[in-house]
Amino acid sequence: MLDRGTTRPAGCVMGSNESALQQSIFRDKAAKARHMDPGLKLTAGARLFDVARNRMIAGIRSGHPDWSDAEIDAEFCRQLQVLREREDRGVFTPVADL
Amino acid sequence: MTSEQAVARLIEALEREGVGYMLVGAYSSNLYGVPRATDDADVVIEFGSFNIVEFSRRLGAEFALDRQMMMEGFTGSVRNIIHFRPTGFAIEVFRLGDDPHHRERFARRRRQHVPDCRCEAWVATAEDVVIQKLRWARRKDLDDVVNLLAVSGSTLDWAYIRRWTDSHGTSGLLDQLRGEAGVG
Numbered sequence: 001m002l003d004r005g006t007t008r009p010a011g012c013v014m015g016s017n018e019s020a021l022q023q024s025i026f027r028d029k030a031a032k033a034r035h036m037d038p039g040l041k042l043t044a045g046a047r048l049f050d051v052a053r054n055r056m057i058a059g060i061r062s063g064h065p066d067w068s069d070a071e072i073d074a075e076f077c078r079q080l081q082v083l084r085e086r087e088d089r090g091v092f093t094p095v096a097d098l
Numbered sequence: 099m100t101s102e103q104a105v106a107r108l109i110e111a112l113e114r115e116g117v118g119y120m121l122v123g124a125y126s127s128n129l130y131g132v133p134r135a136t137d138d139a140d141v142v143i144e145f146g147s148f149n150i151v152e153f154s155r156r157l158g159a160e161f162a163l164d165r166q167m168m169m170e171g172f173t174g175s176v177r178n179i180i181h182f183r184p185t186g187f188a189i190e191v192f193r194l195g196d197d198p199h200h201r202e203r204f205a206r207r208r209r210q211h212v213p214d215c216r217c218e219a220w221v222a223t224a225e226d227v228v229i230q231k232l233r234w235a236r237r238k239d240l241d242d243v244v245n246l247l248a249v250s251g252s253t254l255d256w257a258y259i260r261r262w263t264d265s266h267g268t269s270g271l272l273d274q275l276r277g278e279a280g281v282g
Contacts, residue, residue: 026248027248027280029132029245030132030245030248030249033131033132033133033245033249034249034250036133037213038129038210038211039210039211039212039213040213041128041129041133042121042125042126042128042129042210042212042219042221043102043105043106043125043212043213043214044128044133044134045124045125045128045133045134045135045136045139046100046101046102046104046105046136046139046187047100047101047102048133048134048135048136049101049135049136049137049185049187050100050101050102050185050187051135052135053185053186076186077186080137080186083137084137084188087236087238088168090171091170091171091172091234091236092168092169092170092171092177093168093169093171094166094167094168094169095166095167095168095169095176096166096167
């Protein structure tokens with residue numbers, strides 16, 4: 001039941017050992033979060049975004065070693081836009097379309 | 099400039115200009131739950147005489163306003179996006195509208211110290227984060243609620259949350275997520 005915030009793929013059937021481990025990891029994450037500095041927690045989202053961005057860019061560069069920095073940046077922006085459009089679907093509508 | 103510094107610049111500018119605002123979305127759920135990466139900072143602004151075109155220009159050349167306005171379907175909130183060009187991070191600016199919960203959420207907002215910022219920021223309360231995310235109920239919103247409940251569940255004003263979830267028809271979902279978070 002409890003699969004939030006872990007790396008378990010959706011729909012994966014787990015045994016009781018895996019489930020117990022998963023719940024233990026979840027409780028540990030929650031306990032750590034309770035003791036973090038609130039200010040640092042507030043700003044963590046953007047900090048972690050930059051870390052993820054650097055990894056995504058490294059991945060694109062590794063797949064396309066012949067691409068320029070501008071081409072790699074454009075591909076990163078394209079992938080980010082795809083993710084954003086998927087999140088917005090069914091929630092946001094362009095005002096001009098109403 | 100990093101994405102984190104871009105948000106600090108946004109907050110400092112809002113404070114300097116005396117605009118009524120509050121941080122919502124993942125920024126607020128990270129504060130009360132388990133921090134995760136987010137590609138945007140959501141901010142609700144009391145528009146009044148606020149001019150987003152001029153404001154965006156004053157943030158600096160690294161910021162670019164997308165003039166396309168979007169409307170959120172559940173509450174009718176109108177959104178503009180300010181892009182931070184160097185990293186692709188987005189600042190989603192929502193106009194404070196007439197939705198009754200949004201009005202009360204704005205009235206209950208609180209101050210929070212922000213590192214690397216010469217000021218404190220206005221942030222939605224934990225209860226209002228839960229109520230709003232249950233309305234949107236995307237997969238990531240529900241994950242955020244479970245994490246928030248697991249971290250901060252013992253300190254929440256449950257009567258306040260229940261009043262709004264009953265009104266929104268989301269109390270059943272709340273009970274399910276409380277079970278997942280282990281909050282009795």
